[in-house]
Amino acid sequence: MTDLHYSPEVAEAKAAGKPIVALESTIITHGMPYPQNVETARQVEDDIRAEGAVPATIAVIEGRLHIGLTSDQLDALAQATDVLKLSRADFAVALATGRTGATTVAATMIAAHLAGIHVFATGGIGGVHKGAELSFDISADLQELALTPVTVVAAGPKAILDIPKTLEVLETNGVPVIAYGQDEIPAFWSRSSGLTAPLRLESAAEIAAGQLARTAMGLAGGQLIANPIPAADEIPADVMAKAIDQANGEAEAQGVKGKAVTPFLLDRIFHITEGRSLVANIALVRNNARLAAAIAKEITARQA
Secondary structure (H helix, E strand, O other), X not given: OOOEEEOHXXXXXXXXXXXXXXXXXXXXXXXXXXXXXXXXXXXXXXXXXXXXXXEEEEEEEOOEEEEOOOHHHHXXXXXXXXXXXXXXXXXXXXHHOOOOEEEXXXXXHHHHHHOOOOEEEOOOEOXXXXXXXXXXXXXXXXXXXXXXXXXXXXXXXXXXXXXXXXXHHHHXXXXXXEEEOOOEOOEOOEOOOXXXXXXXXXXXXXXHHHHHHHHHHOOOOOEEEEOOOOHHHOOOHHHHHHHHHHHXXXXXXXXXXXXXXXXXXXXXXXXXXXXXXXXXXXXXXXXXXXXXXXXXXXXXXXXX
16 A cells, blocks of 8 residues: 555544545646746635635655645745656656656546545646547546546636547546536636536535445546636637647647647747736636535535
8 A cells, every 4th residue: 555645734634534625736846837836726725725625735755645735845846846747657656766746637536535535626637639539649637537536626628628529538438527507518718618518517515416426336437527717717718719729839840749748738828828828727726626625525524
């Protein structure tokens, strides 16, 4: 069994049976520039606390799997260089070789499940990249959602992806894709994708009941909760489409591939939108954290 190193706050929460929300760390190391990354990480943790749950930011530091980070650890990670971007394939190697790595959606789900945490808040999930019929570039996040019983709250698939194909892969793998409070799948920075959600639920209580029902039935995997960015913070889909097309063209011209694609595109979109994408990103992550905290509280109450 992998040794888990709990922060004092998370250890206390587990002992007291309090609701806990997992948080990834790639948003800190690969998703946002410093100092916005650490500022956002602290805001998101505080949002979860304000809703009555406990945040557990997950990362591998010098070969140790940390469930919850101290303030000093957050600061150090936000400024670290040569940090691995960990998914299912390289997670164990990082632990075995003493490396430092930030967890993606897939790796965070694995760690959360090991720690007995049922809910995870992120920005957007990975998925099928545009042109995947040639590159076969499909995120491990999709398979993880089919394997690991954690409810993931996101603002939909990242808008840089091929969202229709992403939804098809999720359907094939039997993953419930649930839009929160609307009929459409949100598209990360935008509330609308033009695609109808397979499922719609209206409350944290319904979402919690869905995950517990899957567990009771012995079904593998979790749920993807597509939580739309607040209307006041969104960037219209047509505006984002132009920025995404430009960024994709630059990535193709420069031969960017594999794990480097997403951070490259996010950085280029940040500059193309003159920072608007980052402001929206922060707003949607905080919004997801608040919903995740409400779901975690419902699951904890129903398990009491």
